[in-house]
Amino acid sequence: MGYYLADGIYPEWATFVKTISMPQGEKKKLFAQHQESARKDVERAFGVLQSRFAIIRGPARAWHMDTLKHTIYACIILHNMIVEDERHTYGGNFDYSYDNVDNNHSTTETFSGPHPNLATRLQRRANIREKQVHRQLQGDLVEYIWERFGHEDDEIYVKL
Template sequence: MLGSLDCTHWDWEACPVVWQGQYHQDDHDGATIVLDVVASFDLWIWHSFFGMLGANNDIVVINVSPIFDRLINGVGPDTSFSTNCVNYKYEYYLVYGIYPHWATLDHTFTCPTDDKRKYYKKKLESAREDIERAFGVLKKRWSIVRHPARIQQMNKLRNVMYTFIIFHNMILEESGKEICQGEYNDTPEPITTLNKDEKLVNLLRTRRRETNFSLRSDLVKHILRNKQQNGGDDN
């Protein structure tokens, strides 16, 4: 599991009147801008995508987000893994119910009917609290992100948001709380040589519903086996 994926909205007080319809969602009082983030349990933000119109829901955002571009272009790292003796090509992100059933996403059960599914739902929802804590820390630490934005230019808003995300990760790194304490690789990514058909194959592979359901089934068995080996301890 690479981390939890979710979106949050930043209220945009200075949104031009002619744009407010595009940036307004029913559950918010005014215009908002969407921030799409992946965070791990140490609150490190591994991916961020900011600037989508507030009227868009999470499904629209993930279809536009560049989060899977490296996998589709064939330049992403090898994230293959095995669980319950089944091999999977891509690791995955934890998401909640509105997201599509793709091979690279994992959902909980909406209405679990037996103990094993209820236990899996409990563990997954516990892990998904990481993304909410990351949003909370980001907004608590930087008051400009917590309060409605008074900047009118979108490019400046992007610079502000990405700057504070970088500061957020730098604080984690300096305090030694991040998971991966390795050296940064400044080597440019290789230029992709895949043709359109090969990219399409990779795109369809990341979005296979069958893989999503198979992955969830295998993860349920894996987590239950770990529970039994640990004597039923949830920690």
């Protein structure tokens, strides 16, 4: 199951990796720093894509995962091609804000009637809302980041 980097307003679900609001100890402080940095990078990137491509602004819960993946990849590729092609015309004044967007028009298709795999969807929904799974994932990521990056700071202090 994948997960999303989230801030404090989201619930403790298995699919959200929230920052630690008041981290105690070096491991948790390092995790909070890495999580917040990565989350902000992703938010900025999606803000740029949303300002350019209306398909990303619409709801996508009913989309198949492969469709979502291919759509995002296509938008990223198109964005990079546009940037490369128009690089010489940029004066640094492109409006990446999401303020002037018309949210009243959805560009996604929806369907009516029961979902063919309703029982599967309901089970997945219950699994996603497991707080214990959220806490375990967060704990595992704290340890992973500490093992991967935690000792770099020790070397800096030794060198000083």
